[in-house]
Amino acid sequence: MGAPLAIEAQGLHKTYGGLFGPRQRALAGLDLAVARGEAFGLIGPNGAGKTTFIKILLGIARPTSGEVKLLGGDPEAVEVRRRVGYLPERLHLPQAWTPPAFLASVARLKGAAHSPRSLLDLLARVGLADDAQRKIGGFSKGMRQRLGLAAALIGSPDLLVLDEPTDGIDPLGRMEVRKLLMDELSRGATLFLNSHLLAETERVCGRVGILSHGRVLREGKLEDLCQSSSHYRVSFAPGCDAQALSAAGFASGPEGPAGAWRCQADTPEKLNEALDRARRSGALLVEVAREEKDLEEVLQEAVRGAAAAPPEVREEAA
Numbered sequence: 001m002g003a004p005l006a007i008e009a010q011g012l013h014k015t016y017g018g019l020f021g022p023r024q025r026a027l028a029g030l031d032l033a034v035a036r037g038e039a040f041g042l043i044g045p046n047g048a049g050k051t052t053f054i055k056i057l058l059g060i061a062r063p064t065s066g067e068v069k070l071l072g073g074d075p076e077a078v079e080v081r082r083r084v085g086y087l088p089e090r091l092h093l094p095q096a097w098t099p100p101a102f103l104a105s106v107a108r109l110k111g112a113a114h115s116p117r118s119l120l121d122l123l124a125r126v127g128l129a130d131d132a133q134r135k136i137g138g139f140s141k142g143m144r145q146r147l148g149l150a151a152a153l154i155g156s157p158d159l160l161v162l163d164e165p166t167d168g169i170d171p172l173g174r175m176e177v178r179k180l181l182m183d184e185l186s187r188g189a190t191l192f193l194n195s196h197l198l199a200e201t202e203r204v205c206g207r208v209g210i211l212s213h214g215r216v217l218r219e220g221k222l223e224d225l226c227q228s229s230s231h232y233r234v235s236f237a238p239g240c241d242a243q244a245l246s247a248a249g250f251a252s253g254p255e256g257p258a259g260a261w262r263c264q265a266d267t268p269e270k271l272n273e274a275l276d277r278a279r280r281s282g283a284l285l286v287e288v289a290r291e292e293k294d295l296e297e298v299l300q301e302a303v304r305g306a307a308a309a310p311p312e313v314r315e316e317a318a
Contacts, residue, residue, distance in 0.1 A: 004072065006159050006190035007034035007057065012066035014052050014214070026052040027063065028214035034207075036071075036158070039181070039191040041205035043198060043299055049214040050194050051089075054163060057192075058086060071158055082110050085152035089163040089194075091144050095137030099123055099147055102136060103154060112155030126150045127176055141168035149177065159190045166200050178203055198295040208295065210302045217302040225298050231291040232271060234261045237284035244281035249274045262291070 012030040015023050026049045034040045055061040059076035073080040100119045107114035126146040166174045209219040250261040265271035
């Protein structure tokens with residue numbers, strides 16, 4: 001048996017409209033599994049279906065077809081929803097309230113034990129200790145985001161669903177939020193992040209899924225998605241013959257012949273053949289490693305690849 005799942009979606013479809021207007025397909029057979037205790041990032045272009053999926057996860061919307069389980073149960077079940085912390089992308093906060101009053105109301109709605117001291121401690125965790133008695137109406141966007149994160153943490157939830165968690169927060173504040181999320185991960189919570197800030201996703205999440213047109217195009221460990229399957233960076237000792245290396249199939253890197261070289265090889269055999277040619281020219285191998293792409297490149301490749309697929313392939317995948 002595999003690890004217990006925090007999120008399990010199978011064949012998830014969601015369509016809107018159709019009575020007086022055209023039907024719009026938001027999800028098209030989405031399959032996704034997130035293990036308990038991991039940090040998972042869902043990324044994709046605008047209109048990919050991320051928000052619809054999150055609404056279904058939280059029991060706000062129902063799928064047209066397919067199945068979804070949250071923490072092993074029904075997303076609409078009260079006992080399941082109490083174990084979930086949610087930070088929405090668009091926060092609607094009571095302007096005239098203070099942060100403790102707002103957090104107390106959230107705790108009561110969730111049926112979570114709380115005290116004035118515990119709420120102040122929670123505000124301190126998100127960097128709002130000095131603003132506890134201010135009216136929320138005077139908060140900046142970043143401060144509102146921190147308060148929304150504090151609300152999501154009430155009751156030490158088993159699953160945190162965070163939609164753009166660092167939106168509006170300055171770079172130093174993002175570091176603080178990352179540390180807080182790592183602490184939650186160490187506690188055993190599952191993190192599910194949806195963010196357009198791909199660098200933040202890379203820093204927090206160990207596994208990522210790419211969503212486009214309502215389906216998962218790619219999914220896996222971050223290092224597996226970002227490693228090139230056929231491009232390598234190769235370093236040779238100083239004094240190598242640049243012309244001979246070029247003839248052996250190596251292209252000089254941006255630092256020039258004295259720095260890293262690049263080699264394209266579709267199989268280990270072809271890579272070793274190129275390295276053998278370089279060694280025969282007198283070059284001394286120092287290091288070889290697969291080239292790594294950033295998450296933005298991976299996202300662009302996946303979306304472009306799906307758009308370039310023949311119509312019949314796209315329809316079958318959908």
